[in-house]
Amino acid sequence: MPKLPHPEPAALRRDPLPLLGRTALVTGASRRGGIGYAVARRLAAQGASVYLHHHVPHDAGQPWGADPQGPDGVAAGVLAAAGDPGVRVLHGPGDLSDAAAPAELISTATAALGGRLDILVANHALSGSDGRLLEIDAAMLDAHWAVDTRAVILLVQAFARQRAALPARTPGGRVVMMTSGQDIAGGMPNELAYALAKGALASVTRSLATSLAELAVTVNTVNPGPVDTDYLDGDAYRSVADLFPAGRWGMPDDPARLIAWLVTDDAEWITGQVVDSEGGFRR
Known part of the structure; x- marks a missing residue:
C-alpha cells in the first residue's frame, strides 16, 4: 500500500461542521446540568443529528432532582445549539438496568x-446505592454492574451489529465510554461499587477497540475528573475548586469538548485509549 501523502492545504483548514450528516446516541442526557447534555450540544453544533436517552426516575430520586423542563426542555436546548438547519434532535426513555433495554435503545435510536x-x-451512570468496603452488599454491587458496566457493553454490542450491516469500513464509527479516575492516586474508597463498575470499562477499552477495528470503529474512554453537575456546594465545593490549577471545577463543557x-475524523487514529480530562486536578 502506498504511503499517504501530506494533506492538501485545504484539508488542513478547520471544518466548522465536521459531523455534518453523522448521527449520534448520547445516553444519560436527562438534565441540562449534566455532561450528557453538554456533549449532545457540542455534537449538534458540529452538525450531527442526536438521539438523547434519559431515565428521569433516576434523577428524580437524587438530591439534584429531575430537570424542571423535562426531556423536552433538554432536547430544545440541544437543538438550539445546532450548527445546521438539517440537524434533528430526538429523545426517548430507557431503564438500562433491564438487560433488554440496551439493544432496544440502539434499535430505536438507529x-x-x-x-x-x-x-x-x-454517558449514563447509576448514582447512590454505594458505600465503603464494610458497607456495600451484593445488591449494591449488582445494581452498579448492571447499569454502569453491563448496559454499556450491551450497547456497544448492539451498536457493532448495526455497523456490521453497513458497507465495509463505513467511516465515522465512534464509541466513547465514561470512567471516573478510580485507577488514579487514592481511588474511590467511598464508592466502591461504582468504582468497580467504571473501572471495568477502563480495563476493557483496548479489547473493545480491537474487536471493533475491522468495522473501522474507534473506541475510547474518557475520565472527566470532578465536574460541577450541581451535586455539591458550600465549603466542600470551594475546597475541591482549590485543587485545580485554574481555581475552578471542571464544567460539563470541558469533557464535552474532548x-x-x-x-x-480528526481523531480517527486514536483508539483503545483511556483519556484523563482533569484540568490538572491534584488528588
Missing part, C-alpha cells in the same frame, strides 16, 4: 435517525 447510527456516547473531538 431507526429514529434514519437507519444508521455513527456515534455512541455511553468527546466532541474524539468522534470527528
Whole structure:
C-alpha cells in the first residue's frame, strides 16, 4: 500500500461542521446540568443529528432532582445549539438496568435517525446505592454492574451489529465510554461499587477497540475528573475548586469538548485509549 501523502492545504483548514450528516446516541442526557447534555450540544453544533436517552426516575430520586423542563426542555436546548438547519434532535426513555433495554435503545435510536447510527456516547451512570468496603452488599454491587458496566457493553454490542450491516469500513464509527479516575492516586474508597463498575470499562477499552477495528470503529474512554453537575456546594465545593490549577471545577463543557473531538475524523487514529480530562486536578 502506498504511503499517504501530506494533506492538501485545504484539508488542513478547520471544518466548522465536521459531523455534518453523522448521527449520534448520547445516553444519560436527562438534565441540562449534566455532561450528557453538554456533549449532545457540542455534537449538534458540529452538525450531527442526536438521539438523547434519559431515565428521569433516576434523577428524580437524587438530591439534584429531575430537570424542571423535562426531556423536552433538554432536547430544545440541544437543538438550539445546532450548527445546521438539517440537524434533528430526538429523545426517548430507557431503564438500562433491564438487560433488554440496551439493544432496544440502539434499535430505536438507529431507526429514529434514519437507519444508521455513527456515534455512541455511553454517558449514563447509576448514582447512590454505594458505600465503603464494610458497607456495600451484593445488591449494591449488582445494581452498579448492571447499569454502569453491563448496559454499556450491551450497547456497544448492539451498536457493532448495526455497523456490521453497513458497507465495509463505513467511516465515522465512534464509541466513547465514561470512567471516573478510580485507577488514579487514592481511588474511590467511598464508592466502591461504582468504582468497580467504571473501572471495568477502563480495563476493557483496548479489547473493545480491537474487536471493533475491522468495522473501522474507534473506541475510547474518557475520565472527566470532578465536574460541577450541581451535586455539591458550600465549603466542600470551594475546597475541591482549590485543587485545580485554574481555581475552578471542571464544567460539563470541558469533557464535552474532548468527546466532541474524539468522534470527528480528526481523531480517527486514536483508539483503545483511556483519556484523563482533569484540568490538572491534584488528588
